[in-house]
Amino acid sequence: MTKPLGVVLAGGLATRMGGGDKALLQIGGMTLLESVIARLSPQVTGLALNANGDPTRFRSFALPVLADSIDGFAGPLAGVLAGLDWAASQGASAIVTVAADTPFFPLDLVSRLETAAVGMANPLALARTPDGRQPTFGLWPVALRNDLRTALNGGLRKVVLWTDQHNGREAMFDTSGHPFFNVNTPDDLSQARQMQKDQP
Numbered sequence: 001m002t003k004p005l006g007v008v009l010a011g012g013l014a015t016r017m018g019g020g021d022k023a024l025l026q027i028g029g030m031t032l033l034e035s036v037i038a039r040l041s042p043q044v045t046g047l048a049l050n051a052n053g054d055p056t057r058f059r060s061f062a063l064p065v066l067a068d069s070i071d072g073f074a075g076p077l078a079g080v081l082a083g084l085d086w087a088a089s090q091g092a093s094a095i096v097t098v099a100a101d102t103p104f105f106p107l108d109l110v111s112r113l114e115t116a117a118v119g120m121a122n123p124l125a126l127a128r129t130p131d132g133r134q135p136t137f138g139l140w141p142v143a144l145r146n147d148l149r150t151a152l153n154g155g156l157r158k159v160v161l162w163t164d165q166h167n168g169r170e171a172m173f174d175t176s177g178h179p180f181f182n183v184n185t186p187d188d189l190s191q192a193r194q195m196q197k198d199q200p
Contacts, residue, residue, distance in 0.1 A: 005092045006044030007083030008036055009076055009136050010051040010100035011068055023100035025189055028196035035103035043110035044096060048086050050079035075157045076136050084145035092142060094123060099136040102182040106173060113139040116171040126163055128170040134180045135159035
């Protein structure tokens with residue numbers, strides 16, 4: 001099976017962090033975005049970054065920067081749609097998304113999402129832990145991009161409402177190592193820095 005393309009979702013407003021680009025905050029001598037890229041790159045065939053505003057601030061990463069095509073900061077699904085449109089232009093059939101503020105996600109994320117979606121005509125799966133679904137960590141089929149566009153233009157914003165409509169599946173992960181810990185506040189950033197030090 002050909003690996004999917006990867007899309008890092010960094011389109012949020014970071015209001016709890018006081019605004020700005022959370023992805024460019026530092027932990028362990030690297031930005032959050034560098035940490036995320038290092039984990040995702042080996043799992044996919046290519047990478048892009050979903051971010052709004054001036055794309056030149058990410059020039060050093062040498063990645064395509066995909067802005068939302070839906071106005072008004074429509075949430076993660078708008079970033080998924082931007083990624084699917086990019087993937088379609090690359091001739092790809094699927095993408096995997098990860099959040100730019102979650103630097104410890106599993107190194108086998110993609111393979112486990114793909115396994116969960118085996119047998120689906122349009123492979124669609126979200127990561128899940130005992131705490132619930134992780135809606136920014138998913139495998140998404142290019143074939144459903146226009147359905148997603150219609151849903152977004154109709155006002156849908158909640159990821160799981162759309163995935164449930166298409167019988168999306170789940171890949172189960174345990175919580176050891178806090179794989180989906182994300183940095184939303186200054187306290188979270190301090191905790192992530194300590195977690196980075198504790199990594200084996």
